[in-house]
Amino acid sequence: xxxxxxxxxxxxxxxxxxxxxxxxxxxxxxxxxxxxxxxxxxxxxxxxxxxxxxxxxxxxxxxxxxxxxxxxxxxxxxxxxxxxxxxxxxxxxxxxxxxxxxxxxxxxxxxxxxxxxxxxxxxxxxxxxxxxxxxxxxxxxxxxxxxxxxxxxxxxxxxxxxxxxxxxxxxxxxxxxxxxxxxxxxxxxxxxxxxxxxxxxxxxxxxxxxxxxxxxxxxxxxxxxxxxxxxxxxxxxxxxxxxxxxxxxxxxxxxxxxxxxxxxxxxxxxxxxxxxxxxxxxxxxxxxxxxxxxxxxxxxxx
Amino acid sequence: xxxxxxxxxxxxxxxxxxxxxxxxxxxxxxxxxxxxxxxxxxxxxxxxxxxxxxxxxxxxxxxxxxxxxxxxxxxxxxxxxxxxxxxxxxxxxxxxxxxxxxxxxxxxxxxxxxxxxxxxxxxxxxxxxxxxxxxxxxxxxxxxxxxxxxxxxxxxxxxxxxxxxxxxxxxxxxxxxxxxxxxxxxxxxxxxxxxxxxxxxxxxxxxxxxxxxxxxxxxxxxxxxxxxxxxxxxxxxxxxxxxxxxxxxxxxxxxxxxxxxxxxxxxxxxxxxxxxxxxxxxxxxxxxxxxxxxxxxxxxxxxxxx
Numbered sequence: 142x143x144x145x146x147x148x149x150x151x152x153x154x155x156x157x158x159x160x161x162x163x164x165x166x167x168x169x170x171x172x173x174x175x176x177x178x179x180x181x182x183x184x185x186x187x188x189x190x191x192x193x194x195x196x197x198x199x200x201x202x203x204x205x206x207x208x209x210x211x212x213x214x215x216x217x218x219x220x221x222x223x224x225x226x227x228x229x230x231x232x233x234x235x236x237x238x239x240x241x242x243x244x245x246x247x248x249x250x251x252x253x254x255x256x257x258x259x260x261x262x263x264x265x266x267x268x269x270x271x272x273x274x275x276x277x278x279x280x281x282x283x284x285x286x287x288x289x290x291x292x293x294x295x296x297x298x299x300x301x302x303x304x305x306x307x308x309x310x311x312x313x314x315x316x317x318x319x320x321x322x323x324x325x326x327x328x329x330x331x332x333x334x335x336x337x338x339x340x341x342x343x344x345x346x347x348x349x350x351x352x353x354x355x356x357x358x359x360x361x362x363x364x365x366x367x368x369x370x371x372x373x374x375x376x377x378x379x380x381x382x383x384x385x386x387x388x389x390x391x392x393x394x395x396x397x398x399x400x401x402x403x404x405x406x407x408x409x410x411x412x413x414x415x416x417x418x419x420x421x422x423x424x425x426x427x428x429x430x431x432x433x434x435x436x437x438x439x440x441x442x443x
Numbered sequence: 444x445x446x447x448x449x450x451x452x453x454x455x456x457x458x459x460x461x462x463x464x465x466x467x468x469x470x471x472x473x474x475x476x477x478x479x480x481x482x483x484x485x486x487x488x489x490x491x492x493x494x495x496x497x498x499x500x501x502x503x504x505x506x507x508x509x510x511x512x513x514x515x516x517x518x519x520x521x522x523x524x525x526x527x528x529x530x531x532x533x534x535x536x537x538x539x540x541x542x543x544x545x546x547x548x549x550x551x552x553x554x555x556x557x558x559x560x561x562x563x564x565x566x567x568x569x570x571x572x573x574x575x576x577x578x579x580x581x582x583x584x585x586x587x588x589x590x591x592x593x594x595x596x597x598x599x600x601x602x603x604x605x606x607x608x609x610x611x612x613x614x615x616x617x618x619x620x621x622x623x624x625x626x627x628x629x630x631x632x633x634x635x636x637x638x639x640x641x642x643x644x645x646x647x648x649x650x651x652x653x654x655x656x657x658x659x660x661x662x663x664x665x666x667x668x669x670x671x672x673x674x675x676x677x678x679x680x681x682x683x684x685x686x687x688x689x690x691x692x693x694x695x696x697x698x699x700x701x702x703x704x705x706x707x708x709x710x711x712x713x714x715x716x717x718x719x720x721x722x723x724x725x726x727x728x729x730x731x732x733x734x735x736x737x738x739x740x741x742x743x744x745x746x747x748x749x
Binding site for chain 2: 185186191193257261266277280292295315346374375394397414422424425
C-alpha cells in the first residue's frame with residue numbers, strides 16, 4: 142500500500158522491516174516460481190508438438206527425402222503434390238463421402254434421440270422412471286466387448302453387414318447412454334416454471350421439448366454434437382467389424398490400406414493422416430468452449 | 444398387478460404424462476432391448492457354447508472357461524493388458540496432474556498452453572497410430588534418428604519383444620491432454636477462500652498443496668482413475684495396427700486377443716467367454732476403487748468417516 146498516512150509519510154516505507162523483507166521474499170519467490178513453471182511447461186509443450194511437426198513435415202516430403210539422416214524438419218523440396226497423390230493411391234474421396242455420410246447421420250440421430258430420452262427422464266414422471274434411469278447408468282459401465290458378438294450376429298441376421306446401418310441405427314435408438322445422462326443433468330437444472338408457462342400457453346409436451354427446452358440447452362447440445370462427431374469420425378473398430386468391401390470403407394479404415402502395400406509410402410500415409418485430423422482440430426478451434434464445457438460437465442460436476 | 448393398479452388409480456393428466464414419458468424414452472428402450480439387454484443375455488449364453496458362426500451354437504458347459512485357464516495366450520493377453528494398465532494409467536495421471544498444476548499458476552497465455560497440450564488428443568487414433576508407427580521406425584523413424592544424433596543407437600522399439608510394450612506406453616503419454624483438461628477444470632473450481640484461510644493460518648505452499656489442493660481434487664482424481672483404467676483395458680487400435688500382438692505376443696492386448704478369436708478364428712463362444720472375463724475384471728477393479736474411495740476421496744459436505 143502506498144497511500145500517504147496522516148504524517149505525510151508513505152505507509153509502505155514505514156512498514157516494519159520484517160514485513161518488507163517478507164514482501165520482497167514473496168516477490169522473489171514468485172519470480173523463482175515463474176523461472177521454474179515456464180521452462181517446464183515449454184519443455185513439455187515442445188515434446189507434445191514434435192510428433193505433430195514431424196507428421197506435417199513428413200507429409201510434404203519427397204519420397205526420396207523421407208529417409209534422410211539427420212532428420213530434415215523443413216522439407217526440401219516442398220511437395221504439396223503428396224496430398225493429391227493420396228487421392229490416387231486410395232479411393233480417398235469415396236472414403237471421405239462414406240465417413241461424412243455415416244458421421245452426419247449418426248450425429249443427428251444421437252442428438253435427437255438422446256435429447257428426447259433425456260427430456261423424458263428429466264421433465265416427465267412415470268412409473269419405473271428411476272429404476273430405468275439406474276439401468277441406463279449401469280449400461281454406461283458395461284464394456285462394449287460384452288455386447289459386441291451378439292450384436293454382430295444380430296446385424297448379420299438382419300443382412301446389415303457391409304452396410305452403414307450398424308454404424309448409424311444404434312445411435313438413433315439412444316446409443317451412447319452417457320450423452321443421455323449428460324443432457325438429463327442439464328435439463329434438470331432448467332426451472333420447471335418454463336414448462337408450466339408453456340403449458341399455460343397451450344404447448345404440447347413435444348412443443349415444450351422442441352421450443353422451450355432445446356433452445357435453452359444449446360451449450361449441452363453443442364457438447365453432445367462435438368463429442369458425437371469425434372466419436373463417429375474417429376471410429377475405427379466398428380467399421381472394421383461391420384464393413385468388408387473397400388467401397389464401403391470409412392476414412393479411418395481406408396487409411397490402413399497404405400499399410401497393405403509392400404513398401405509403406407510414409408509421406409503419403411502422413412498426408413492422409415493430416416487430412417483425417419484437420420476437421421477434428423478445426424472443430425476444436427471453432428468450438429473450444431464446448432470442449433471445455435463438456436469436460437467440466439463430465440469430469441468435475443457430477 | 445400392483446403396478447397396473449397404481450397406473451389406473453392415477454388422475455387422467457398424470458396418466459397422460461406417464462404415457463408421454465414412455466413415448467419420449469421409447470428410442471432408448473428399444474435400443475436397450477435390441478443392443479444391450481438382448482446381446483448381454485445372448486453373450487452370456489454363448490460363453491457356454493461352441494459357436495463358429497457357420498454352425499449353430501452347441502452347449503458345452505464350462506468348457507470355454509476351462510480352456511481359458513489352460514490357454515497360454517489368454518494369460519499372456521491378461522498380463523500385457525494388466526502391465527499396460529498399471530504402468531500407463533498412473534504415469535499418465537501423475538503427468539497430467541503435474542501439467543495441470545503448472546498451468547494453474549496464473550501463467551500467461553493459458554489458452555495457448557492448454558491448446559498445445561490438448562491437440563494430440565484431437566488427432567484421430569488411427570492417425571496418431573500411423574504417426575507413431577513412423578516415429579518408432581527403427582531405421583528411419585524420428586526417435587532413433589534423434590538418438591543417433593546424440594550418439595545412441597536406439598532399440599528396435601515395436602520390433603523388439605522387450606521394447607514393444609514400453610513403446611506403446613510412451614505413445615499413450617502423448618494424450619495426457621484429456622485428463623489434464625479435467626484436472627485443470629477441477630483446480631480452477633477450488634474456492635479461493637480455502638487458500639486465503641490457509642494463508643491466514645500461515646500455511647506454506649506445500650501445506651496448502653497437501654491440505655487444500657489434494658483433498659479438493661480427490662473426486663477428480665477418482666474420476667480420471669476410473670475412466671482411464673477402463674479405457675486402458677480396452678486398448679485395441681494401437682496394437683492391432685502397429686504390432687498385431689507381436690513380437691512374440693509381447694503386445695497381445697486383451698481386446699486384440701478377443702478380436703482375433705471372434706473375427707479371425709470365428710470362435711464366437713470362446714470370445715464371449717473372454718468378454719465376460721474382461722467384464723468381471725473391470726467390474727472387480729472398479730468396485731475396489733469405489734470401495735477404497737471412502738478412504739481417500741473427499742466430498743464436500745460430508746465428514747470423513749474414521
